[in-house]
Structure formats: C-alpha cells, structure tokens
Amino acid sequence: MANMVRRHTTSARLWRAGLYTLLIMAALVYLLPLVVMLLTSLKPLDDIRAGGLLSLPSTISFEAWSKAWGSACTGMRCNGMSGYFLNSIAIVVPAVAISSLVGALNGYVLTKWRFRGANLCFALLLFGCFVPFQVVLMPMARTLGWLGLASSTSGLVLVHVVYGIAFTTLFFRNYYVSIPDEMIAAAKLDGAGFWRIFWRILLPVSGPIITVTVIWQFTQIWNDFLFGVSFAGFDSQPVTVALNNMVNTSTGVKEYNVDMAAAMIAALPTLVVYVLAGKYFVRGLTAGSVKG
C-alpha cells in the first residue's frame, strides 16, 4: 500500500518478503484443486494414466467436456449432463425468484408494517437458518406426498423455497430496517397502499440486497445434493445428483477427464454468477453499515 507509513530497514523488508511468500504459497495451495481439475479435464485418458496430476496435457482436447455434456453415462442413461443441467435451471430459477420475493415481502412487513409480536416472529423465523437439511427430510417427504408433489420439479422448488425463506427474510429484514420509516410514511400520505409502497418505493432501492439474496440462494440451491437426491424423480434430478451418479459408477473404465469436466460443468454457473455479481455481493453485505 502506497498510503502507509512503514519502516524501511533491511529486517523489515525481509519480514515483508517472507510474509508475501507465505501468502502466495497459501493462495497457490487453495487454487491447486481447480488447476488439477481443469488440467485433467483437458487431457486425453492416456496422459492421465501416464503422468502426474500436475503435468501439462500433451494435446489439449475438449472431448471430455463434450462427452460429459452430451453422452456420458449417469447411472442407466447415457445422455450426459445436459438434461440434468436444464433440470437444475428449472429448479433454481423459480425457487430463487419465489424465495427472494417472499423474503422481501416478509422483510417489508417485519420492518414497515410492524405488528404485535413481530420481533418474536422474526426470531422464530431465524431458527430456520439453523435447521440442518437432514432434520426436515422425513416431514418434507410426507408433506410432498400429501401435496401430490413427490418426485416432481415443483416439489423440489417448494422444498427450496420453504428452506430458503428463513435466509431471504433475514437479508431483507436487516436491509429494510435501515430504510427510514419516514419514507414509508411519506408514501402513505401520498396515497400509496401496501403493495404500491412495496413495488414503487421499496423494491427500486433494494438492488444491493436483491443481489446478495439471489447469489446466496442461487448458490445454495444449485449446489444442493441432499434435497435433490431425496425428493427428485427420475426426470427431475438436478445436476449435482447426476454428477454423483456419473462419478460413482462402478462399471467400465474410470474416465477421470470426463468426471472432472462434468464437475466443472456442475460448478460453472455459481462461479459465473459470483464473477458477474460478486462486486455487488460484497457491496450489498455492507450496505446499510455506511450511510449512502
């Protein structure tokens, strides 16, 4: 940092050099799995058998990627990841949209239309953030059965919405607490009602927290395995379940390059979302701590 007063003695410089070396090493160690995955996915199978994990591929080949996407076997079927990738999208998009919207409404009511017991209500909702997935498996299975949603995409969407509401409510509630009540009072006096205030006044200033919530929910739901493997039907399995089925297969030759490519494909969307919106994620997390 240029804007820092710091000693310029030899020992201070040595310390600094040592510090940076340590930090760079740590960063490399953390990056290593990704590097190995990427390298392996681009190697032909012969390279993998012959060389070490970190050796560079003799020829760069995207064959493993296209096989993982289109023709690799996941359990009984051999259509690759593509169908499951679309399944995941069909689950994630509505689940994220609905849970975020419900969270926003909850946050709005808990902060701007306070009722007797609002704080208790919020405290109880927060419990939802700490309930482990495993606990809800059985009751959720029964519930889905009653609702006739077992083994369906809608059922999975419902599960993720229910589980996500605790988090989305927490995010929006804490964001809306910092929005002055006077703004809502002004809108009431201007003649706006409950929904108008929400759509016209509050949502337009919710950009940062919407970003946070969407990234959070997207990552959670996309990466979910347990709910997917428990509640999905044969045709609605998400990409994480498919990846497991592909990698854990015990028949045939182990195609590490295809496995790695499949894992990369499964991980890519959350990475893309974070790269595109990560800046806003950090900004949104700190929003409200400093007055805009």
Next chain:
Amino acid sequence: MSALNIRHVNKTFGSTQVLKDISLAIDSGEFLILVGPSGCGKSTLMNTIAGLEPVTSGEIRIGDEDVTWHTPSERDIAMVFQSYALYPSMNVRQNISFGLEMRKMPKAQREEAVSRVAELLQITPLLDRKPSQLSGGQRQRVAMGRALAREPQIYLFDEPLSNLDAKLRVEMRTEIKKLHQRLGTTIVYVTHDQIEAMTLADRIAVMRDGEILQLGTPHEVYNDPVDMFVAGFMGSPSMNFLPVTLVSHAGASGYALQIHDEEQGGAALTLPWPVERDTQELSSRVGERLILGLRPEHFLEDDAIQETSGEGTRLEVTATVVEPTGADTLLQAWLGGNEVTARLGPKSRVVAGDRVALRADLSRAVLFDEKTQRRLA
C-alpha cells in the same frame, strides 16, 4: 369554521401517557406551531393528525369531517419530514408527482402541477435529478414541493429545518413564511427551536410531558407566559429567574421585591414593584418567597437610560462573561447569588471583570409561585 379540530385526544404507549387530553382548533389559513423539548409529545401529536399513529381516545376533525379513524391517505393532508423522506429511486419530477399519480390525477394536470410548484420553489432546473444529486437545501425544497403540489387542506411540517446549516435554516424560515403569506395555507409545524416558533407562528402551542401548557400568539407566549417552563423555554438567552421575597414597601404599589445579595455583604437589594402591575393575588403573598422572571432585555445599562428617565432600580453588578454578538452584547453577571444574563446595546464597551450599573425594568417582569411555578403577576 376550523380547519383542524382536535378534541380530548389521549395517546398511551404501554403504561406511559404521551398525550394527555389535548384539545385545540386551528382556523383555515392559520400557522400553528407545536413547540417543546424532545419527548414532550409534539411529534406524536403531529403523527396522530397525519394518521400515522392511532389515538387512544378522542376525536380529530379536518374541516367538518371526523377523520379519527381515517388512514393517512384518506385524510387531505401533506407532510414535510425532517429527513425530507424523498423517494431515492425517483427523480424530482416523479417525487413531486407521485402523490398526484396515486390520487389518479391525469398526466397533463400532474405535469402542470409539477411545473407550478417547481417555479414557485425555484427548482425547475433540478426536475430531472435524483435526490442523491441534491444539496440539503434543495432536498428541503423538493420535500416542500411534494407537499404543495397536492394542495391539501392541511400541511404538516415535522422539524423541517433541523437538518440544515444555520444560514440556510434562516433563509428557508423566511421562505416558508413568505409561502404561507402568499398561499394562505393551513400549517401545523413542529419544532424544538423557539426562534422558529416565534418568527413563523400565528399561534404557538408550548408542550411539555404530553400537555399543552400554553396556546397563544407569539406575543402572548413571550410576554405573558403562564408558568416558569414556558417563560424559560421561549426566548434566547433564557429568562433570568431570581428568588425574591415579597415585602411591603412605601412606594406607589405598596410592594417591593427583596433580593438577598451576598456579594454586597448580605445586604438586601430592594426593587419596588410597579403600581401598574399590582394584582389581587399579591396582597396575600407578602413575606413569601417568589420567583422573579426578568428577560435579558429587561436590563438596561445605566448610561443608556439616564437620558430617558430614572425608572427602574439601579443595580451594581460585576461582569463575569461578555459575549458580543454584533447586533448586541450579552453580559453575564452575578446578581445576589444568581448568575443573570443581560442584553446590552451593541455600543456597550463592558469587559469581563468590570463593575457595571444596570437598571431592571420591572414593568415587564413576571412573578411566579416558587412551588407550583405558576404565574402570579
């Protein structure tokens, strides 16, 4: 017909009663100011008028309609908030026209209303800006524009100038007064600043602990306060309160006030009570300790009054602090064990430590009961 009529309004939060049987009526076109220290209930009273908080009991009428249980949007009122409360996502034009849009005014009329108030408040060049691009004073104007565009029956101002710097606050104060004179609007205005209250109001309601202590014109509230609280709250610097003893005296009124002055070797200082201020009440109080209220401007430097008359009692004091403000000079001095503030003319050359001869103009002084703090004379 009164524009706003508040009848026996009570408001409790849990076990604390924040409004205690408040009743007041405002005529159409009147500028009423609710003033008092923080926590006195003035903002709560305003919120009940706006419909932002329900009353516990009582009735609120706007025009000849009972609006006690009407929602804020059903009451024909507009409010200007201390924080301005502009909608950050909308530009100035949209901020001003939002209320009109909610009330289903056609677009052409809305635009007309926006340009009318924009011109009135000189914010036309700002119409396409977002609130975040405006200065505090400009935001204040937009907030007023938003209220004015609606042309409601009653305007509510909740400490609208508190967030502005001193100079701008004085400018906007004048501007609000001009607007009121020009448009003849009915305004209820909350402030804790007694100067704002004095300068703007047709009538002032001084509040404390959920009660209206006094409701009157600025002149009445300033010159005829009902008790020590009102007397001390209105006016800056505050009124001086001196413990005195009422005694019989050979002068015209038959009474005098004795100030026990330790500085002058414990000798009592005697101030004859002016005959024109004699009241029935005083005759039964001879010998009792009372509180004398003297405003800083009721002291005159002796030189300044010599040419007019020998009225008032000559008091010799030692100046402890002298604060020249330019327009006049504030003098703090010990008078019989109490520090008093006197407002001297700008020409005064007194410096701290000087002995100064003052005269107290008792014809404008007030007397209070020491215990109840109520006004006696």
